[in-house]
Amino acid sequence: MNVRFTLDGMARVSQEHLDARRRQILDGAARCFARNGFHATSMQDVLKEVDLSAGAVYRYFSGKDELIAAIAAEVLGEVRAAFGEVTRQSPPPPLDELVGSVLGRMLGIWSSLTVDGQPGFPRLIMQVWAEVARNEELAAITRNGYEALQAGWVQVVREYQESGVMRPDIPAEHVTRTVIATVQGFIAQQSLFGPAPVEVLQDGLRALMSMSDTRTAS
Template sequence: MARVSQEHLDARRRQILDGAARLFARNGFHATSMQDVLKEVDLSAGAVYRYFSGKDELIAAIVKEVLGEIRASFEDAARQSPPPPPDLLVGAVLGRTLRVYSALDDDGGSVFPPLVIQVWAETVRNKELASVLEDVYTTLRESWVRAVEAYQDAGMMPADIPADHVARTMIATVQGFIAQQALFGPAPLEVLQDGLRALTSMPSARPATEGSQLG
């Protein structure tokens, strides 16, 4: 019997993951059965179970892949010294990640935003995946802190604001944009980039006194 090549095995595993990702993004993890996955990828149960013992293992593989892609994208972009401005840095990271999953959507969009929402929800009940998410978040924070410190050293950002505060805010901004896309439909990445560019170019205007009020 002819030996199956590693390339073939990898391609088959990729086929299963892509099909499951489409279903999970569309219907959610728990509304999708393994039978649904078999139908989506047009493979026998034996072919699929050769790679994944069940739905939980399939979910874990996709969650780790999604979170790993986010981390790798950011780490690659943040290696420049100093990093590109925040709008360009976020655009490079999010743009690369969206492109990875855009081919999975029959409508030409990206399954990434709804898939991320499903991942966030899944980590609430799954301690193993919650640990993976926490690890990725910690890595992102550390990477963003280094980027902000580089901005501050280059005089691109005020040095009196804790770098960790900026890091958390930038992560929250990206998370919010992903949530908007998942809930309200696709939006050009330029929307986020333009908004970040406008916000980061504003001069500081702190109140003169503690009791000052707007208006």
């Protein structure tokens, strides 16, 4: 343990140690939640997973709801960071590349979270979405994260439209909701039907982007 001593001889745990312990608890809780769901996971399950005493865990989190909220906030923060990094390019990369880059980064960050040898991140996300319906704090965190992500996507879509690579007569907000829904659906499929590489989603988007409207005006 990394400790320092104050002038009166009292030991003080370093911030590095505190951060590492908090990380240990969050990672262990995420494994439990992805494996068994929020409602079937007790704090005793989390204590056993992280091999810590109740006092050690409750020093950081007051209970299961606070753990859930912390994990959800972290995931949304990582999504915004990944999206922000990609969209700092001007002009932004093509839609299929942008989506693949952000989603691939997220899956990479959480690659150590596995359940029965399969990626656990999609299952964890599904648990978060289900919990939103009953947990007002989690609903607020998710809504704020979604609104921030939505605003970023609207800006990107407008850049596509202004540069002529996307038709300008469709509201940017409509395109944004569709893109986000596509990513959410891909994550849900991974949770329900098993993992698939991000390239599958990119190929599908690329094919849809290649379509042309062959209808003629009457």
